Amino acid sequence: MHRQNFLIVLVLFGMALSGLIYLNSSQNNNRLIYLNSSQNNNSCYQHIPEQVVNKSKWKQTIVGLRSSPGLSYKQPSALVGRTDVASVTPWSAPIIWEGTFDATLIDSIYKQQNLTIATTVFALGKYTRFIKDFLESAEQHYFVGFRVHFYLFTDQPESVPEVKMGENRSLTVLKVQSLNRWQDISMNRMEKLEKLIENELAGEADYVFCLDVDTMFYGRWGAESLGRLVGVIHPWFFDAPRDQFTYERRPESLAYIPAGEGDYYYAGAAFGGTLEDVHNLTKTCREHLNIDAVKSIEAVWQEESHLNKYFLLNKPSKLLSPEYMWRGINEGAAPIKIVRFANVPKNYAEVRSNA
Ligand SMILES: *[C@@H]1O[C@H](CO)[C@@H](O)[C@H](O)[C@H]1NC(C)=O
Ligand SMILES: *[C@@H]1O[C@H](CO)[C@@H](O)[C@H](O)[C@H]1NC(C)=O
Ligand SMILES: *[C@@H]1O[C@H](CO)[C@@H](O)[C@H](O)[C@H]1NC(C)=O
Ligand SMILES: *[C@@H]1O[C@H](CO)[C@@H](O)[C@H](O)[C@H]1NC(C)=O
Ligand SMILES: *[C@@H]1O[C@H](CO)[C@@H](O)[C@H](O)[C@H]1NC(C)=O
Ligand SMILES: *[C@@H]1O[C@H](CO)[C@@H](O)[C@H](O)[C@H]1NC(C)=O
Ligand SMILES: *[C@@H]1O[C@H](CO)[C@@H](O)[C@H](O)[C@H]1NC(C)=O
Numbered sequence: 001m002h003r004q005n006f007l008i009v010l011v012l013f014g015m016a017l018s019g020l021i022y023l024n025s026s027q028n029n030n031r032l033i034y035l036n037s038s039q040n041n042n043s044c045y046q047h048i049p050e051q052v053v054n055k056s057k058w059k060q061t062i063v064g065l066r067s068s069p070g071l072s073y074k075q076p077s078a079l080v081g082r083t084d085v086a087s088v089t090p091w092s093a094p095i096i097w098e099g100t101f102d103a104t105l106i107d108s109i110y111k112q113q114n115l116t117i118a119t120t121v122f123a124l125g126k127y128t129r130f131i132k133d134f135l136e137s138a139e140q141h142y143f144v145g146f147r148v149h150f151y152l153f154t155d156q157p158e159s160v161p162e163v164k165m166g167e168n169r170s171l172t173v174l175k176v177q178s179l180n181r182w183q184d185i186s187m188n189r190m191e192k193l194e195k196l197i198e199n200e201l202a203g204e205a206d207y208v209f210c211l212d213v214d215t216m217f218y219g220r221w222g223a224e225s226l227g228r229l230v231g232v233i234h235p236w237f238f239d240a241p242r243d244q245f246t247y248e249r250r251p252e253s254l255a256y257i258p259a260g261e262g263d264y265y266y267a268g269a270a271f272g273g274t275l276e277d278v279h280n281l282t283k284t285c286r287e288h289l290n291i292d293a294v295k296s297i298e299a300v301w302q303e304e305s306h307l308n309k310y311f312l313l314n315k316p317s318k319l320l321s322p323e324y325m326w327r328g329i330n331e332g333a334a335p336i337k338i339v340r341f342a343n344v345p346k347n348y349a350e351v352r353s354n355a
Contacts, residue, residue: 098337110223118205141217194282209272219340227318229273235322237265248305254288255305268304
């Protein structure tokens with residue numbers, strides 16, 4: 001009788017011990033484990049390895065897409081959408097076209113997040129003539145109802161026109177040195193953006209867009225454009241085979257993309273995203289531009305070439321259709337149902353001092 005009890009105790013002890021060892025090794029492998037003893041309540045839990053998490057220096061923006069109760073909008077369809085354009089990339093990032101989003105719904109979602117959208121433009125030399133139309137049209141169409149902070153880099157702060165800004169919208173003018181070659185202005189931009197994000201925007205803005213100034217807004221550009229890393233499909237190449245893209249084709253440059261590779265050709269005139277992602281983009285492009293410069297090689301389209309290389313290796317999480325950077329308000333193309341943002345007509349020879 002006693003002997004039997006002792007054996008049972010021994011067997012139970014053995015089972016408990018092997019269970020413990022199994023548990024220990026499972027835990028060490030960070031696997032999902034099931035505990036079936038009553039003590040552990042038949043629940044399953046995942047062992048999360050302890051790690052030192054550094055508090056991010058960027059403002060945290062990733063929150064749920066909360067919708068307001070009772071909001072009325074058209075029923076979304078799982079079957080019907082745009083059929084003349086692609087609205088998703090092969091890596092499952094949305095491509096934003098007219099008809100792929102509901103402005104009322106998307107504004108309602110993002111307005112709850114009390115966002116600040118930093119927006120940068122560079123206006124050097126004769127490009128200061130574009131500032132007024134850019135800012136005035138932005139007041140009409142760009143993130144209307146959101147907090148927008150424009151950062152204008154210029155070598156002539158005195159020639160920045162007076163533009164009446166709405167509530168929650170502001171303009172900061174930053175003086176930069178004059179550069180003569182437009183190629184140098186373009187090269188210098190990435191470094192200025194990198195420093196601005198580090199020194200001014202961290203803790204202030206949630207998203208940043210970097211836009212060309214020789215442009216105007218003609219239609220809505222709003223919260224549908226927000227994403228972690230956002231690129232715009234270039235208006236001249238959205239329907240071209242990739243071997244015709246004007247990527248840098250010399251292997252000596254860090255912007256090199258060989259024939260047979262590439263997704264889309266992205267415009268250098270507009271890109272954006274969260275501070276962390278755009279900071280990494282500008283830092284990488286600045287480093288690569290500098291390394292190329294040391295080797296005396298200048299990529300065929302300077303920062304646009306390096307941007308395209310970055311986006312090939314670090315896929316954007318959202319793409320904007322060429323509606324968001326069109327050729328000009330008077331130019332048409334079948335898939336373009338609305339022009340939101342476009343180049344303004346200009347005489348390159350006149351505004352580029354060395355064209
Ligand atoms: C559990 O793992 C630790 C180290 O991960 C080891 O030192 C210990 O001996 C293990 N215990 C058992 C009962 O296997
Ligand atoms: C242990 O629990 C898991 C998860 O609840 C269950 O799937 C499994 O069948 C259980 N095993 C036994 C032996 O009760
Ligand atoms: C078992 O788990 C359930 C759900 O997680 C919990 O409500 C309950 O209090 C637990 N019981 C014991 C004895 O831990
Ligand atoms: C946390 O930040 C400190 C100082 O900025 C740095 O030295 C350390 O490597 C960081 N740790 C991790 C895990 O990123
Ligand atoms: C919204 O953000 C602004 C600027 O970051 C801040 O001053 C304001 O207090 C915030 N409002 C709310 C309701 O959180
Ligand atoms: C400006 O922002 C505040 C919140 O910080 C908001 O209550 C107010 O409605 C905004 N004004 C406009 C015109 O969007
Ligand atoms: C930052 O860019 C580098 C390329 O220079 C890339 O390897 C890295 O994954 C990027 N990091 C993030 C967080 O995007």
